[in-house]
Amino acid sequence: MITYKDLADYIFKDVNETIEDLEKKYPERKLPEGAEVTRFAPSPTGFLHLGSLSTSLIDYKVAKDSKGIFYLRLEDTDTKREIEGSGEELVRQLKYFGIELDEGYFGNHDVGDYGPYRQSERAHIYRICIKHLMEIGRAYPCFCSAEQLEETRQIQEANKEIPGYYGDYAICRNIEPEEALNRIKNGDPYVIRFRSLGNHNNKVVFHDEIRGDIAIAENDMDVVILKSDGLPTYHFAHAVDDHFMRTTVVIRGEEWIASAPIHIELFNALGFKLPRYAHVPVIMKLDNGNKRKLSKRKDPEANVKNFIEGGYPNEALKAYLLSIANSNFEEWTMENNCYDIEKFTFSLSKMSLDGILFDQDKLSYFSKEIIAQFTAEDFYNRLLVWSKDYDVTLYDHISKNKDMTINALNIERGGEKARKDFSSYKDVYPIIGFFYKDRYEEIIKTGFPFNEAIDKEVIKDVLLDFAKSNDYSLANDVWFNTVKELGVRHGFAESGKIYKQNKEAYKGHVGDVAEMIRVALCGAKNSPNLHSVLQILGKDEVNRRINVAVDYLK
RNA sequence: GGCCCUAUGGUCAAGCGGCUAAGACGCAACCCUCUCAAGGUUGAAUCGAGAGUUCGAUUCUCUCUAGGGUCACCA
Numbered sequence: 360m361i362t363y364k365d366l367a368d369y370i371f372k373d374v375n376e377t378i379e380d381l382e383k384k385y386p387e388r389k390l391p392e393g394a395e396v397t398r399f400a401p402s403p404t405g406f407l408h409l410g411s412l413s414t415s416l417i418d419y420k421v422a423k424d425s426k427g428i429f430y431l432r433l434e435d436t437d438t439k440r441e442i443e444g445s446g447e448e449l450v451r452q453l454k455y456f457g458i459e460l461d462e463g464y465f466g467n468h469d470v471g472d473y474g475p476y477r478q479s480e481r482a483h484i485y486r487i488c489i490k491h492l493m494e495i496g497r498a499y500p501c502f503c504s505a506e507q508l509e510e511t512r513q514i515q516e517a518n519k520e521i522p523g524y525y526g527d528y529a530i531c532r533n534i535e536p537e538e539a540l541n542r543i544k545n546g547d548p549y550v551i552r553f554r555s556l557g558n559h560n561n562k563v564v565f566h567d568e569i570r571g572d573i574a575i576a577e578n579d580m581d582v583v584i585l586k587s588d589g590l591p592t593y594h595f596a597h598a599v600d601d602h603f604m605r606t607t608v609v610i611r612g613e614e615w616i617a618s619a620p621i622h623i624e625l626f627n628a629l630g631f632k633l634p635r636y637a638h639v640p641v642i643m644k645l646d647n648g649n650k651r652k653l654s655k656r657k658d659p660e661a662n663v664k665n666f667i668e669g670g671y672p673n674e675a676l677k678a679y680l681l682s683i684a685n686s687n688f689e690e691w692t693m694e695n696n697c698y699d700i701e702k703f704t705f706s707l708s709k710m711s712l713d714g715i716l717f718d719q720d721k722l723s724y725f726s727k728e729i730i731a732q733f734t735a736e737d738f739y740n741r742l743l744v745w746s747k748d749y750d751v752t753l754y755d756h757i758s759k760n761k762d763m764t765i766n767a768l769n770i771e772r773g774g775e776k777a778r779k780d781f782s783s784y785k786d787v788y789p790i791i792g793f794f795y796k797d798r799y800e801e802i803i804k805t806g807f808p809f810n811e812a813i814d815k816e817v818i819k820d821v822l823l824d825f826a827k828s829n830d831y832s833l834a835n836d837v838w839f840n841t842v843k844e845l846g847v848r849h850g851f852a853e854s855g856k857i858y859k860q861n862k863e864a865y866k867g868h869v870g871d872v873a874e875m876i877r878v879a880l881c882g883a884k885n886s887p888n889l890h891s892v893l894q895i896l897g898k899d900e901v902n903r904r905i906n907v908a909v910d911y912l913k
Numbered sequence: 914g915g916c917c918c919u920a921u922g923g924u925c926a927a928g929c930g931g932c933u934a935a936g937a938c939g940c941a942a943c944c945c946u947c948u949c950a951a952g953g954u955u956g957a958a959u960c961g962a963g964a965g966u967u968c969g970a971u972u973c974u975c976u977c978u979a980g981g982g983u984c985a986c987c988a
Binding site for chain 1: 914915916917918919920923924925926927936937938939946947948949950951952980981982983984985986987988
């Protein structure tokens with residue numbers, strides 16, 4: 360008489376270790392009271408997307424704040440969808456965002472005593488566990504073909520029954536071990552399924568760290584735990600890996616809530632203690648007026664690479680993501696005038712329960728505030744790094760004009776009323792580009808946008824007078840008084856107020872005068888503080904540009 | 914469709930039986946001002962619906978509705 364034990368011995372004849380051996384090899388971690396072990400478990404099926412980054416940030420904060428361990432496990436069991444090199448890319452991007460791993464898969468090597476951290480290298484561990492399940496009758500081989508499964512599904516649908524492999528529909532669960540052994544020896548392809556003992560009419564209750572207790576129908580599906588390619592499915596790998604890697608809190612997207620009953624039954628059958636769970640809300644986007652989950656496949660803009668290319672400092676994206684994870688973070692930043700996520704204490708219980716809509720304006724806001732806090736030198740260095748990869752024109756200009764760039768970036772930087780006009784590195788060139796001679800020539804190719812209501816001759820006279828009389832050594836306020844005087848000499852009121860009182864008496868007011876100078880020097884009607892612009896351009900360049908403008912007016 | 918999660922302004926939200934229902938982003942107006950930013954002041958805008966419990970419900974219960982998620986040899 361052939362038993363499941365015999366079947367297990369045959370299928371897993373290479374396995375000579377037991378679960379007890381694994382328990383010894385991967386013992387409970389010796390960590391201080393309250394330390395959490397969290398993990399980021401991406402599959403290498405494409406780019407790192409916003410939702411994954413958000414989850415990894417939460418994992419990271421929960422581990423760090425509790426002086427625990429944050430590790431990365433690569434879930435590369437889906438060989439069909441795997442994209443070559445995306446595992447390494449994931450690790451690199453995480454590092455770019457300063458989300459440092461304590462252990463796990465690092466791209467080209469593993470760190471830590473609980474590995475290997477790539478599921479494709481853990482086959483022997485899964486086999487030990489499945490062998491055990493088969494020995495105790497909780498796992499069995501299934502020979503059903505995809506076509507058969509599809510047929511069953513259609514019958515179930517027609518009968519308005521729950522689709523799936525369960526109860527009487529779980530054909531192979533009743534195959535005698537002897538027959539199974541013969542078919543395997545015969546070379547029939549098979550998968551291994553979990554034998555569920557659950558009852559769909561009963562509820563299991565489990566505690567979620569974010570949502571509280573959740574009650575769902577018990578699992579009664581005989582899910583596949585080992586695929587025909589010999590690799591485990593997510594459900595099984597989750598139970599085995601999170602147990603033997605000693606994860607304390609499993610933080611994952613809320614789309615996993617529905618399959619929690621499977622996981623609970625699996626942990627129980629294996630004799631493992633259930634980890635704590637925290638199901639985080641998903642990030643959504645508006646699509647034709649409907650909200651929906653940001654998807655890796657449909658929404659390439661969710662690729663965090665887009666935010667890097669878009670020139671957002673990594674701190675800005677992190678601050679934004681943390682502000683939606685813990686909304687009190689935003690108030691904290693305002694109270695402390697600090698956007699450093701390391702200094703903030705994260706709380707799972709303060710997480711929002713609802714899916715959130717991605718808000719570009721809010722990201723830009725954080726980015727503006729954060730960029731405004733950089734020193735000019737720091738800003739310059741970041742621009743150098745960024746533009747080298749994403750904007751070669753900018754890179755060319757700023758690397759050749761280091762001092763000028765730093766000075767330009769430094770205009771009205773710092774202090775209470777700091778200038779906040781850069782929401783990303785992409786804004787830099789449009790705003791300060793005119794400082795560079797090449798760019799200036801390019802801008803004025805289409806002409807100078809002088810005020811057409813003012814006579815060209817008048818503008819010419821004012822500009823020439825300005826070139827002669829301007830004193831570069833004066834401080835901002837004093838200097839501006841000389842601009843007023845300049846205007847008065849040419850028939851302009853010294854302030855807008857005076858002009859408004861008696862428009863007939865003047866050609867315009869000092870604002871018009873400043874505009875002429877601005878247009879001549881910058882080729883645009885707006886610019887940062889004029890006085891600073893003069894200081895940075897220097898006398899020769901200012902006079903040269905005035906002459907170009909005057910020529911244009913002829 | 915079954916099951917699960919969720920429900921306060923356009924967005925992110927505070928609130929945990931009694932409040933003129935915080936705050937932030939965005940938006941609008943005004944002030945400041947040499948432009949643009951920044952800053953200041955003000956404003957518009959929210960408790961999904963219906964029952965119950967209660968002296969009193971945004972808050973507790975139920976029903977409905979809406980949105981989302983999930984029902985694979987994908988994770």
